Amino acid sequence: MENLQSGYLFPEISMREFEHTQKYPDAELIRLGVGDTSQPIPDIITSAMAEQAQNLSTIEGYKGYGAEQGNTELRVAIAETFYKNTGVKGNEIFVSDGAQCDISRLQMLLGSNVTVAVQDPSFPAFIDSSVILGRAGKFQKETSKYGNVVYMNCSPQNDFFPDLQTTPRADIIFFCSPNNPTGYAASWHQLKQLVEFAKSNGSIIVYDSSYASYISDPTPTSIYEIPGAREVAIEVSSFSKFAGFTGVRLGWTVVPEELLYSNGFPVIKDYDRIVCTCFNGASNIAQAGGLACLSRQGYKAITSVVDYYMENTKIIYEALTSVGLKVYGGKNAPYIWVHFPGMSSWDVFNKILEKTHVVTIPGSGFGPAGEHYIRVSAFGHRDCILEASMRLKTMFS
């Protein structure tokens, strides 16, 4: 753990927010930093959770331990809702308390003696938990990279998809699409390349599709849309951003039966053992909420919240574009990725905070290729989004 370079990014940002409010107690701070949902959960879903909670006080309704892997009904509903025509079955779905937690359980599964590749930039839990498990070499100040880790550069120059011809082999490839922070969703052809690359190298892809519900382009929402993916990929996903469950905590991981270790042993059996030994199932109340999300009415209600956030995204995107900034993302995820060539991410972050009281996230927090960028989250209330867009427009005009 000594090898970790700094505190985890998101609490670090919350700390900066807090310090700023201490410095400017009267300023109206707008938080477009941490990607935290802001809109209420549709009543049909909260009612299902309230009912489940209340049932626990009755003899007939009381439930103790559930299956560690999740309620069967929910597992089947996830398979049917998100994995139609991909061959994913309910028994391959492991319901959890969220994607970040699942990534750690996968890290335990995969052990310390593996090499990893990550998109650069990407969600920092991938690399930080790899460092904690002792897989990474020392941090190199000159490159801002850990040793023994493959950084797959994703930038406008390569259409935010790594050049796999020059990418060294790694045992595990963490791949997040739509990507957090760039908002970029890989195309079918790109993912096909990725699957073939993994197959030819004997690598396992850990595919994070937590933002898949925000995809508007005709591009895959799951890695399992790619032929052969069931033999090389684990998929991690979540109700957090899809249904505003960031505080309720619910997610899932898919481990296909065809995914085997090189000795032919099914990975799903080991993951099942990890889930039974290191986890005890997601809260039964959260699971009742998850099931309600996947009902016809629940799904419809959630879709309108997703649309709301994407409308927010459009507002910020247009504001920043209108003042001539180089803006990426914003089409398939509620994140805007803004380029400030030649400027340090943390400097830009600080300047924006000082001048506009708007919190963003410095891109370098997501990896060295995030330097010169900031990420702007559109998960806010509409009035905050409008106000922040105006302030940013004024600052940059």
Add this chain to the structure above:
Amino acid sequence: MENLQSGYLFPEISMREFEHTQKYPDAELIRLGVGDTSQPIPDIITSAMAEQAQNLSTIEGYKGYGAEQGNTELRVAIAETFYKNTGVKGNEIFVSDGAQCDISRLQMLLGSNVTVAVQDPSFPAFIDSSVILGRAGKFQKETSKYGNVVYMNCSPQNDFFPDLQTTPRADIIFFCSPNNPTGYAASWHQLKQLVEFAKSNGSIIVYDSSYASYISDPTPTSIYEIPGAREVAIEVSSFSKFAGFTGVRLGWTVVPEELLYSNGFPVIKDYDRIVCTCFNGASNIAQAGGLACLSRQGYKAITSVVDYYMENTKIIYEALTSVGLKVYGGKNAPYIWVHFPGMSSWDVFNKILEKTHVVTIPGSGFGPAGEHYIRVSAFGHRDCILEASMRLKTMFS
């Protein structure tokens, strides 16, 4: 993971239960195996959870990510309820989704290159997660022990407390009191020895007090009642058995500020980093329930459920004693530990199941010193407990 000898104990038992119901579809199965709570959660607590869930559908009541360490109010309430006069403060409490999950996070914190000691018998997650992290040597069939693990024998011969004079040093000592499965709670003097042993060896104690609310003897309910424990011990605990939250999922871990690595660095800082990177906080609905448990009325309501289970325990204890069996435990935990000298645990388990349709747990599942024992859980409905007691009495008279 290949080194693991079998599936995790509790799902294994559930599988046996299932097979038994297939074989005898008309038999009235009574489950005294897995320690799963059966009594409804008092309404004052479920109402608090239902209200919290319902609030999430309103603009004012909606909450996204909470602090990874838990809500401040709950952390303070846990410190005040369970750690009065021990010096434990709210900021040293990390709220979680349960003790089993926390044990895994602690395992990640402690890493692969440490040696471990476990009570024999004990809760199997300690040793299984140690094996998964690659700390244990090969399993030795003759002794039923993993290599490189210190097994601290706890049996009637040593008053269920290990002989520390002959116990080899280990970096980490897992210690569960009241012990699962034996039901034995260590005395103040025994725990004082344990703390001194850890201090003189530079070991960290991971103390599991999940059953502390069942203690009826005048013996410590927390390791921090022992002077000096803050410098050597982490405590893991849970709302599962205390408040029937086995399915709701809520627990906590205490990491005192005085606990330092040999280089002087505070362990609490690293644990905080683990919690932020590998976990995202317990469900806010479960946390609202936890807070309600610790209100005056909530606590009172829960205490009567605890009393109910202890009355169950007494019923089974007396039934088994009356037919001349050697019975231990049952005073400080809702578990009865029954000795069958010369007989294999699995044989006894199978015989009881075949003859009475009562599910227990073979003691050998908790470690080699559990051989010749079975554990009987008293977490059932009263009528099941009475019926099972009668069947067992008939079988053994």
